[in-house]
Amino acid sequence: MRKVVHILACGKSGGIETLIAEYAKKSSHNNYFVFVWEDGYYEQQIRECGCNTYFLDAGKTGSFKATQELIAIIKSVKPDVIVTHHGSPMIRVYVTLLSILFPRIPVLMYVHCDAKDDLSGSNGSARKVINITAAKSAKKIIAISNYVKKSIIANFKAKPEKIEVVYNGVDVSRFAERCLFVHDPVRLVFVGRLVKVKGVQIALEAIKICKENGYNLSFTIVGDGEYREQLEKTTKELAVDKNCSFVGTRRDVPQILANSDIFVHSCIWEEGFGIGIVEAMAAGKLCVCSNSGAIPEIITDGVDGFLAEKGNPKALSEVIMKAIDNREQWECIQSRAIMTAHKFDMEKFVEQLDEVVEEVANER
Template identity: 35%
Template sequence: MNILHLEYAGKTGGIEKLCKDIGNASRIDHQYFLFVHEGGSIYDEMKKDHLKVECLNLNNYQIYKLYNMILRYTSTLNINAIILHHPAPLIWLAMELYLHRSNRANVFVYVHNTYQEITAEKYIRRRIYNDLLKHADGIIAISKWVKYTVQLNTPIEDNKIKVIYNGIICPQNQKEHTGKLHKPIEIIYVGRLIEKKGVQVLLKAAAKLTPKQNYKIHIVGDGPYKKELQKQTKKLGIESIVSFWGNQRDIVERLTNADIFVHPAIWEEGFGISIIEAMSCGKICIASKKGAIPEIIEDGHNGFLVESNDETALANKIMKIAENMTTEQRMTLEKNAWMRANDFTIEKLLNELHAFLERG
């Protein structure tokens, strides 16, 4: 099967990284990737990996040009299925034109976030998006929670929407699960630095840890909220234990060298791929009880869930792991986390995606 993936931009992000992994891991289908607006770091990496990728550099008003480019690509490459990834009106409107053709490839909408987040609860975006979902041949939701938000706001029936969890390429060299902690204890967050990711909650929790010299906080990632987080770090008096590392190429190495992974989201997460990456490295994860996160973590079995935006609960959970759990208990958590991560492999995603596209 020949599959064309439409994306808006190729910058660092979960959608872009997932598409890169799909391209590198695909063994059954031929994957083509079209970035319609601009490239970026992931786009550059995909080119270096010799994936079939192209950037069109279109502006948001070149709807008909994108439509004609899609016609050209689908004809030249003999495309069987088109998958829409980024929630961009430029792509939506061009595909609305394409969907009304009698002779066309099947079109699928990959829903990477909640309905509310995608539409920004704006009337025009809702109208365009709902029309797109109505006419598409199939819809892929990255979690049960995302599927729920779509069906809550649209008349989409069960047989048209399929939950396919995100997948990762699991680390090849897995370290032994020991349950032992570093001195000081290494706590890590990996992800975008935006307010709704809740890193400020982690910083407030860090200020409550005692004694502080027993802990180190590593913030891996970048984003528009970084300067504000650095200001909060200084204001809370925790500069000596907090490090900002920016974007890192080798996330696995960072995760492997940590003890506890924290995902303190204050919004309804559509999935949480960084949680899976941490679990695949055998890390004990603490995450907010928001959105799809409880679909990944079973509290107390393969990680811990805490109430969102509660720095006291987060601090107490970190100190419980450090002070009240035995080495054997931590080792069991690490093993269970690793086993859970193996339910979310890129190979499983590709098999389920192939079956769903063929059905369409």
């Protein structure tokens, strides 16, 4: 058993936080979790499963004091490995700083998204220098997909042999409740953050096209975010508001998926992985998704789901209509989708991440 310090931006709701909270429950190592800016629901979940947590509150105390507290924690815990999560400049700086201050402790740099996204925003040139320096300083870099690995090589100038791919995990047992017959109207569903890059607006345009071609559909949109108001306005502008329902953030996602037919994920950015897609596949849903980022690493078009051209409502509508028209294929595709989802089971994720930690600890 190794002592491992994980550094995260916050403990509130988010994909990284959800993943790491599940890891905390199942990991064989002795894990300590440091939250730099905010605590929250997932910090509490991690603490309640018996792990030590620390909250630096950098937003109030300032980055200098927070860094001093972090250094004191490292000195006190004396970890075998440090793992940094999130791509904020401050946490990337920690990769380099801790590598210098504690040269005998390997520091791992986790990249949870397309690397070029970590360079976006203000001070892009400074972000690039920070990330390239961090990638050079880290003992190993963990990428959540082969697509993300390629983006790290291209954007952070990292050596390929330094990067380990560890696919995100999903607790597939949560989605064992399944309803594999087709409803009338056919029930489409999206689950995720309501931000522009998730491309729900593309799905709404596709539904309009399907409706104009005589297809009877409903679309349930699960989640919340800054783009929700605009999406609700768009449903009215496209005259599909009677077909669509916004249900907000829900805790009963497995049940919602079980009672749906087709999962639609029409993102317009390069998706680093796609946890929501794997969850839908675990529930035996027919998935129609953009062919962007790492999604083709999850879905094989026409085998365990369907891919459509990114950002193209017409192409998406054609795939949806084709899927509906070929219902005799559904059972086979759904069975394959369930099998694919098990490749990304949470147990496999935890085992692989634990192995990476053990490997770098042994190289000290």
